[in-house]
Amino acid sequence: MKLFTKLIALGFALMFVPSMAVQAQAPALSAVEAAEQSVTQLLRRVEELRPYFESDKDRYYAGIEEEVGKFVDFTQVATGVMARFSEDATDAQIEAFGEKLRATLTRFYGSALVEYGGQELNYMPPQNPPEDPEAPTNVRMQIVSDGTRIELQYAMFLNDSREWKLRNLYVGGINLRRQYHTQFAALMARHNNDIDAVIEAWQ
Numbered sequence: 460m461k462l463f464t465k466l467i468a469l470g471f472a473l474m475f476v477p478s479m480a481v482q483a484q485a486p487a488l489s490a491v492e493a494a495e496q497s498v499t500q501l502l503r504r505v506e507e508l509r510p511y512f513e514s515d516k517d518r519y520y521a522g523i524e525e526e527v528g529k530f531v532d533f534t535q536v537a538t539g540v541m542a543r544f545s546e547d548a549t550d551a552q553i554e555a556f557g558e559k560l561r562a563t564l565t566r567f568y569g570s571a572l573v574e575y576g577g578q579e580l581n582y583m584p585p586q587n588p589p590e591d592p593e594a595p596t597n598v599r600m601q602i603v604s605d606g607t608r609i610e611l612q613y614a615m616f617l618n619d620s621r622e623w624k625l626r627n628l629y630v631g632g633i634n635l636r637r638q639y640h641t642q643f644a645a646l647m648a649r650h651n652n653d654i655d656a657v658i659e660a661w662q
Contacts, residue, residue, distance in 0.1 A: 490615045491582060493623045494598045498580070501526060505572045512573045523569040524561065532618065533557035535626035540639045544647060548654050556658050560639075563662060579603035583610070593617045597629070 488496075504526060511519040527533075537557035538545045545553060583599040595616040602609045614627035627636040643657065650656040 488623075489592060490596050490598050490613075490617075490623050491585070494600075494613060494615070495582060497530065501572075502575070505575065509573060512570075519573075520565055520569050523572065524565045527561055527565055530623075530625055531561075532616075532624040532626050533561045535616075535624070536560055536636070539627055539636045540643055542640050542643075544643065544652075544654065547652075552654050552658065556654075556661070559658055559661050 504522065508519050508522045511522075534553060534557045537553050537560055540560070541548060541553065541556065548556075579602070581601045581603070583601055585596060585599060589596055595614070598613040598615055600611040600613070602611065609631045610629075612629035613625050614629070615623050615625050618624050627634070629635070643661075646657040646660055647654075650660065
């Protein structure tokens with residue numbers, strides 16, 4: 460169970476990778492190609508930051524958070540987690556919740572990157588890929604560690620700036636956006652549907 464939890468954390472942490480901008484004048488990178496190149500860049504960045512994890516955690520997490528903002532669309536993540544509650548939320552509330560998610564997830568999952576020890580990471584063929592190469596798609600990967608295989612799926616989309624961004628993650632068949640929505644809905648019930656109070660209480 461401990462290994463599975465660590466692999467989940469690693470899978471989520473690996474989503475914090477720099478985006479690969481798609482140049483209009485050049486052939487577009489596929490979502491898979493963008494993810495592959497970005498993961499390589501991320502792990503190189505982790506190696507640079509690793510010495511600061513014990514001596515200067517603020518510096519370490521600041522570097523990780525910088526990468527988060529380049530690849531993850533936290534407005535999309537927040538909207539997905541809030542689900543039906545987002546219809547009653549203001550743009551400012553959605554943005555504030557997105558920033559809360561950015562901070563809490565960076566802190567929690569950033570530690571998983573430090574423990575990454577070169578576990579085997581394989582990219583898998585897409586299932587039912589869309590005909591349009593620029594349509595939202597899931598990038599499938601598999602982490603292999605001590606004989607345990609965990610499948611990851613990154614739900615990605617091409618934004619208006621023609622950059623691939625991530626808006627959800629599946630780990631071992633678990634939809635993490637749905638998991639966080641359950642937590643959000645419980646907090647809404649506890650705080651009488653006060654969105655500001657829920658954002659403040661989110662951990």
